[in-house]
Amino acid sequence: MSTSERLIESTRELLWERGYVGTSPKAILERSGAGQGSMYHHFRGKPDLALAAIRRTAEELRATAAGVLDGPGSPYDRIEAYLRRERDVLRGCPVGRLTMDPDVIASDELRAPVDETLDWLRERLAGLVEEAKEEGRFAPELDAEEIAATIVATVQGGYVLARASGSPAAFDAGIRGLLALLRTAR
Amino acid sequence: MSTSERLIESTRELLWERGYVGTSPKAILERSGAGQGSMYHHFRGKPDLALAAIRRTAEELRATAAGVLDGPGSPYDRIEAYLRRERDVLRGCPVGRLTMDPDVIASDELRAPVDETLDWLRERLAGLVEEAKEEGRFAPELDAEEIAATIVATVQGGYVLARASGSPAAFDAGIRGLLALLRTAR
DNA sequence: GTCTATATTTCGATAGAC
DNA sequence: GTCTATCGAAATATAGAC
Numbered sequence: 506m507s508t509s510e511r512l513i514e515s516t517r518e519l520l521w522e523r524g525y526v527g528t529s530p531k532a533i534l535e536r537s538g539a540g541q542g543s544m545y546h547h548f549r550g551k552p553d554l555a556l557a558a559i560r561r562t563a564e565e566l567r568a569t570a571a572g573v574l575d576g577p578g579s580p581y582d583r584i585e586a587y588l589r590r591e592r593d594v595l596r597g598c599p600v601g602r603l604t605m606d607p608d609v610i611a612s613d614e615l616r617a618p619v620d621e622t623l624d625w626l627r628e629r630l631a632g633l634v635e636e637a638k639e640e641g642r643f644a645p646e647l648d649a650e651e652i653a654a655t656i657v658a659t660v661q662g663g664y665v666l667a668r669a670s671g672s673p674a675a676f677d678a679g680i681r682g683l684l685a686l687l688r689t690a691r
Numbered sequence: 692m693s694t695s696e697r698l699i700e701s702t703r704e705l706l707w708e709r710g711y712v713g714t715s716p717k718a719i720l721e722r723s724g725a726g727q728g729s730m731y732h733h734f735r736g737k738p739d740l741a742l743a744a745i746r747r748t749a750e751e752l753r754a755t756a757a758g759v760l761d762g763p764g765s766p767y768d769r770i771e772a773y774l775r776r777e778r779d780v781l782r783g784c785p786v787g788r789l790t791m792d793p794d795v796i797a798s799d800e801l802r803a804p805v806d807e808t809l810d811w812l813r814e815r816l817a818g819l820v821e822e823a824k825e826e827g828r829f830a831p832e833l834d835a836e837e838i839a840a841t842i843v844a845t846v847q848g849g850y851v852l853a854r855a856s857g858s859p860a861a862f863d864a865g866i867r868g869l870l871a872l873l874r875t876a877r
Numbered sequence: 878g879t880c881t882a883t884a885t886t887t888c889g890a891t892a893g894a895c
Numbered sequence: 896g897t898c899t900a901t902c903g904a905a906a907t908a909t910a911g912a913c
Contacts, residue, residue: 523793527712604854605791607709655868658848665847668790669806682841686872
C-alpha cells in the first residue's frame with residue numbers, strides 16, 4: 506500500500522474511533538508509519554486528509570448498504586435485511602458519529618459527504634417503502650419518506666443507546682421494536 | 692452565581708457544543724471568567740469538572756422529560772407529548788452526544804450518568820407503553836421494552852439526521868414516521 | 878479562594894536538506 | 896517523496912505568592 510493510502514486508511518480508523526477533534530496528525534503518523542514530511546507532501550493538512558478519509562468511508566458505507574438494499578427478496582425483505590444486517594454496534598456508525606464533531610459540522614466541505622450519504626440512504630429506503638406500499642405490504646396512508654427517516658434514525662440512535670450502556674443489547678431491542686411496528690403497519 | 696457554579700455552567704455549555712475532547716480548560720476559564728487557580732481549587736482537573744457538569748445535565752434532562760412523561764393525558768398521549776416536545780434540534784442531545792466522545796466512553800465514571808439517564812428514560816417509556824397496552828391502545832404482542840428502545844433511538848438518531856443536513860426537517864420526519872407507526876400499532 | 882508564573886507535552890504546520 | 900529540524904500556540908496542569 507502506498508504511503509498516501511496508508512495515511513488515508515489510518516485516518517479513517519482514527520476518525521471512527523476518536524472523531525475529527527480527537528484525531529491528531531501525530532496519531533495518524535504513528536499509526537500509518539509515515540513521516541511528517543510525507544503527510545504534508547500528499548495532503549495540505551489535517552482537514553484535507555480528513556476529507557479524503559471521510560469521502561472514502563462514505564463511499565464504502567453506500568456500497569455496503571447498496572449490497573443489502575439491492576439484494577434478493579421483496580422490498581419489505583430488503584428493508585428488514587438492512588435492519589438485521591450485522592454491525593459492529595459498539596464502534597458506532599463511522600459516518601453518523603461525525604455529526605457530533607463540531608469541526609465537521611462547522612465545515613460545509615467536511616459535512617457534505619456525511620449529509621449526502623445519510624440522504625442517499627433515506628431516499629433509497631423511501632423507494633423501498635413506496636414499493637412495499639404498492640405491494641400492499643404497508644398501509645397506503647404511510648408517508649414513505651417519513652418511514653425511511655424513522656428507519657435510519659432508529660439505527661443511528663441505536664448506536665447511541667448501545668455505546669451508552671456498553672452493550673449491543675439496546676441497539677438490538679430498538680431494531681426489534683421497529684420491526685414489530687413495521688410488521689403491524691400493513 | 693459562585694465561581695464554582697459558573698465553572699460548571701460554562702463546562703455544561705461547552706460539552707454540549709464541542710464534546711469532552713473538544714473542550715479545553717482554557718475555553719472553560721474564558722467563558723466562565725474564572726482564573727486558572729480557581730478552577731484547580733474547586734476541581735481536581737478537567738475530568739472532575741466534566742463529571743460535575745455531566746451529572747447536572749443528566750439530572751436536568753431527567754427533570755425535563757419527567758415533566759412530560761408524568762404530565763396530563765393518557766399513557767399514549769404522554770408518549771406522543773414526549774415525541775412532540777419542543778427541542779433545539781440542531782444542538783443535539785446534551786447527554787446522547789457524549790456517547791460519541793471516546794474519553795467519556797473510556798471512563799466508567801463519566802459514562803455512568805449518560806447510561807443511567809438513557810436507561811431511566813427507556814424504563815419510564817416502557818412503563819407507559821405497558822399501560823397503553825393495558826388500555827388496548829397497543830397490540831398485546833408488542834414488547835414494551837423494545838418499543839421504548841425504538842422511541843429513544845428514533846429521537847437520538849433524529850438529531851444525527853438533522854445535524855448532518857443542517858436542518859431540523861429530517862428529525863421531524865423521523866418523529867412523524869414513528870408516530871404514524873405507533874398509531875397503527877393498536 | 879484567587880492570582881500569576883512556570884512547566885511539559887502535544888497540536889498543526891513550515892523549511893529545507895537529501 | 897521522505898526525512899529531520901524547528902516553530903508558535905494551545906492543552907493540561909503545578910507552584911507558590913497574596
